[in-house]
Amino acid sequence: MKGILKIAFKLLVNDRGKFATLIVGITFAVFLMVQMTSVFAGILSKASATIINIGSSVWVMDPAVNNPLNSIQLPDYILDAVRSINGVNYAVPLYSGTSLVKLRDGTYQPCSVLGLDDSSLVGRPELIQGNIQDIFADNGFIVVKDEEFAKLENPTIGTTFELNDHRGVVVGIAKVATSGLFGIPTLYTTFTRAIQYIPSPRFTMAYILVEPKSAADIPHIKAEVAKAGYLALTNKEFQQRVADYYKYQTGVGTNILVMTLISFLVGLSICGQTFYTFVLENMEKFGALKAIGAKGYELVYMILFQALSTGVTGYGLGIGLSSLLIFVAKQKVPNYAAVITFFNLALAFAMVLVIVAVSSYIAVRKVIKIEPFEIFRG
Amino acid sequence: MTEAAVQAIELVKWFGTEEIKTYAVRGISFEANYGEMLYIVGPSGSGKTTLLSMISGILRPNSGRVLVKGKEIWTLPPNDIADFRLNNIGFVFQDYHLFPKLTTLENVAIPLILKKQDWDESLRIAGEYLEIVGLQDRATLTPTKLSGGEQQRVALARAIASRPDILIFDEPTASLDGATGRMIISFVKEQLLNEHRCILIVTHDARIYEYGDRIIQMEDGRIVKITSGGLREE
Ligand SMILES: Nc1ncnc2c1ncn2[C@@H]1O[C@H](COP(=O)(O)OP(=O)(O)OP(=O)(O)O)[C@@H](O)[C@H]1O
Numbered sequence A: 001m002k003g004i005l006k007i008a009f010k011l012l013v014n015d016r017g018k019f020a021t022l023i024v025g026i027t028f029a030v031f032l033m034v035q036m037t038s039v040f041a042g043i044l045s046k047a048s049a050t051i052i053n054i055g056s057s058v059w060v061m062d063p064a065v066n067n068p069l070n071s072i073q074l075p076d077y078i079l080d081a082v083r084s085i086n087g088v089n090y091a092v093p094l095y096s097g098t099s100l101v102k103l104r105d106g107t108y109q110p111c112s113v114l115g116l117d118d119s120s121l122v123g124r125p126e127l128i129q130g131n132i133q134d135i136f137a138d139n140g141f142i143v144v145k146d147e148e149f150a151k152l153e154n155p156t157i158g159t160t161f162e163l164n165d166h167r168g169v170v171v172g173i174a175k176v177a178t179s180g181l182f183g184i185p186t187l188y189t190t191f192t193r194a195i196q197y198i199p200s201p202r203f204t205m206a207y208i209l210v211e212p213k214s215a216a217d218i219p220h221i222k223a224e225v226a227k228a229g230y231l232a233l234t235n236k237e238f239q240q241r242v243a244d245y246y247k248y249q250t251g252v253g254t255n256i257l258v259m260t261l262i263s264f265l266v267g268l269s270i271c272g273q274t275f276y277t278f279v280l281e282n283m284e285k286f287g288a289l290k291a292i293g294a295k296g297y298e299l300v301y302m303i304l305f306q307a308l309s310t311g312v313t314g315y316g317l318g319i320g321l322s323s324l325l326i327f328v329a330k331q332k333v334p335n336y337a338a339v340i341t342f343f344n345l346a347l348a349f350a351m352v353l354v355i356v357a358v359s360s361y362i363a364v365r366k367v368i369k370i371e372p373f374e375i376f377r378g
Numbered sequence B: 001m002t003e004a005a006v007q008a009i010e011l012v013k014w015f016g017t018e019e020i021k022t023y024a025v026r027g028i029s030f031e032a033n034y035g036e037m038l039y040i041v042g043p044s045g046s047g048k049t050t051l052l053s054m055i056s057g058i059l060r061p062n063s064g065r066v067l068v069k070g071k072e073i074w075t076l077p078p079n080d081i082a083d084f085r086l087n088n089i090g091f092v093f094q095d096y097h098l099f100p101k102l103t104t105l106e107n108v109a110i111p112l113i114l115k116k117q118d119w120d121e122s123l124r125i126a127g128e129y130l131e132i133v134g135l136q137d138r139a140t141l142t143p144t145k146l147s148g149g150e151q152q153r154v155a156l157a158r159a160i161a162s163r164p165d166i167l168i169f170d171e172p173t174a175s176l177d178g179a180t181g182r183m184i185i186s187f188v189k190e191q192l193l194n195e196h197r198c199i200l201i202v203t204h205d206a207r208i209y210e211y212g213d214r215i216i217q218m219e220d221g222r223i224v225k226i227t228s229g230g231l232r233e234e
């Protein structure tokens, strides 16, 4: 068996032109598919930045919320109601809003402001400079050092700015897992200061962060919150909700999906066509092999092996190419939103397998039908 | 070895549908013996290739039996027929059908590789057979770089590389000039024919008739005459 596979491989590789076309076709398709889907994955992870960074187990929100930045304020009584649910270890409010920050040179910079519960500071970020207790100091704000940090003119501890005519002082620099999608810096402060400095509607809580006593309590908590007319989601569910919103309710998801599909179709047609031509050109030779004594399934193995080895090679090259591009792009554009997830890789691989399967199916159908008698007759 | 190398019994083959049958072979019986080089000649369309294909396990007859080396081949399952061909029958086609993207050495090694022999061992044996046909110095070239006669010699080497007892040639000299054709056939007769082997050759080519031990003449799907001894063109 190994021998005929080697023959198959040589037949394909020695046909330089077609082999190159096949490899280029698959590489190109994989490259585009991975590129598209990883940009989308990057967008999704950035869109869920607040959820990931705050990291609460359960989030209580208005049922209409589908994007962490566009929160809908919750009435205060809900906090007490949630606290009284069986199985709730603790529940604290989170402020989330945006505000214009006036920098020292007089320019304005929009910022996302997160206000942490004063008594517990649940959801606090990891500081790389400063002390978390200083958040309680006068006008204390913590700045997140992400790609947007420079937009605040690279502040240091002690840097001051203005926020709605209130003074703000940087008391700490934090790092977070994910930076936001909208290209604006993030400030952390206390809940009390946030609602004091930033004009708010009647209600002020964006979310209630809940820590259940155990994971088993979550279904009960969700049910109780639902009875009150609100929505409780786990961290994962909330992220999924955001992802679904971007996928299905904005143009982003569908467009990326369409582009991915087109890349797939382009790859499929290049490969299907080339492989078909390859087999057509070699029909007589395959027929001669059959006459000599090759069995039908051996020819099928040859075809499958040819298709699969091209597919895997093209896949590897495509992944390599897009990793390289993303790497280079991230050096140049700090905000470049692309992450290659295992799901992207698996999706691209699955599509390559489909390309391989379809191409070899077309070819195998031809090869199976070859009658050595026709070859013999010339 | 008293049995015939090849025995055809009342072979019939028609094409088309049950209603409109076109008969290509209308009941042919003959025997070919070991140590014999048997020619099958006849006008175009007389059924020579069809007959040869049925004998060699490539085309299933509508009726009749074929015994090769005493084995009734058309009662075997398809994969066994393929194996039988691989082990017992060597083919040379009119158009050679060599793989243009493989070297001549690899081309010759194909039957051995199909027999699941080790790759290097197959190439080594193939080298010996290339030497027999006098092309050892062309081993690494692709067949496209060889002349027609040389390509036909490569096809010969491929046909004999797995040491089959039955060799089947369909119009082996049709694409060659007269001198080269004669050279190939005399080589076959002198080097490849022995008492364990039977060679069946279909040909139009009157220039090589003289090499045949017996000549079966066909017309319209029937045998019209069997002649013994090198026949000269009348
Ligand atoms: N697949 C087929 N379908 C229909 N008719 C066929 C088929 N194969 C062969 N025939 C017919 O069978 C007859 C015998 O064909 P065959 O190829 O055996 O002739 P031949 O003696 O080898 O001729 P040539 O010398 O031209 O090669 C011809 O009339 C041919 O048209």
Ligand SMILES: [Mg+2]
Pocket (backbone or CB within 6 Å): A377, B048, B049, B050
């Ligand atoms: Mg013929």
